[in-house]
Amino acid sequence: MSGATPSRTWLRWLTPWPLSALEVWVLAWVVHQLLQPWGPIGAWLAAAGVGAALALMFAARWRRLIVALGFPVSVLALGSQGALPAWLWLLPLALLWWLYPRRSWSEAPLFPTPAGALQPLPGHAPLAPGARVLDAGCGVGDGLRELVRAYPQAAVEGVEWSRPLAWLARLRVRQARVRQGDLWADDWGAFALVYVFQRPESMPRVWAKACAEMPPDRWLVSLDFAVPEVEAVVSWALPSGQLVRVYRPVRNAAAMPPK
Incomplete structure (x- = not known):
């Protein structure tokens, strides 16, 4: 296997970042819809669990956080917006893509230099x-x-x-x-x-x-x-x-x- 890590092996079915995050979020929503007979709480917990489990396969911690929070944040956003269409939660992804194009995702995440860090x-x-x-x-x-x-x-x-x-x-x-x-x-x-x-x-x-x-x-x-x-x-x-x-x-x- 030429030293491939388990997470990378499992992630071969995913497209490159950040589309891979979108795929996990969509899968979580599919699970949520399929498990509606369990009741809203059971379906939500199962979908959130799927998203969190798949997030662990990403190497970078900041990517794990984005993937794991995608489904819960979208549910909260949709719940507070009433009758707005379900695809509306994709808009933040489009904005993120515009601000931070695909090539940039292979570099450092957008973290600021603290004030005074370079004073000495x-x-x-x-x-x-x-x-x-x-x-x-x-x-x-x-x-x-x-x-x-x-x-x-x-x-x-x-x-x-x-x-x-x-x-x-x-x-x-x-x-x-x-x-x-x-x-x-x-x-x-x-x-x-x-x-x-x-x-x-x-x-x-x-x-x-x-x-x-x-x-x-x-x-x-x-x-x-x-x-x-x-x-x-x-x-x-x-x-x-x-x-x-x-x-x-x-x-x-x-x-x-x-x-």
Whole structure:
């Protein structure tokens, strides 16, 4: 089976995310309708249980939460809206798809950088005035805002795949230059510091890209997730329990984490 996990094996019948979430929600509704003879409470519990059980097959916790809550939230929404059509609960999915297009679901979920998280950064990673700083995957701009506060003399930039989110980030952080684009297609060699708030699965790729493109006197900063098998130059904990880690890219194949 070439190392396939049980959850991935069972999920082969599902289409890619986020359509797989829709499939689970539809199945929960089918179960709910078929079990109406059990009574409304029994049918609801069974359908919610099916949704929760299938949610456990997803690897990411945030996806599990979205899948598990889809059916109960839709029932509550429909119950409070009276005679509105049953398909109305699909509208939030359409909105989510527009805000966060399919390609973005393979990257980090939309979680903000906490206020003050990067305040100590200039003391550990000093930059010359006018240095270029990149928030790779800037979302709605929380990380950009903290980078501008930390480095008011720097040229702070952000790149975000979702056009609506890039527009919101541009609107919220006027001091930064924000563009829609692919963070993996950028050349990081032009930046003195690159900041990421990705997923654990993305960190080996982030490190490989930084080491391949950035000179060794530059900085890579990661919130919450470490580069496997690589020791940070410095790190500090936030009140939320998250960690900020600062790395120096190394142009040496031996420094790359194992795949």
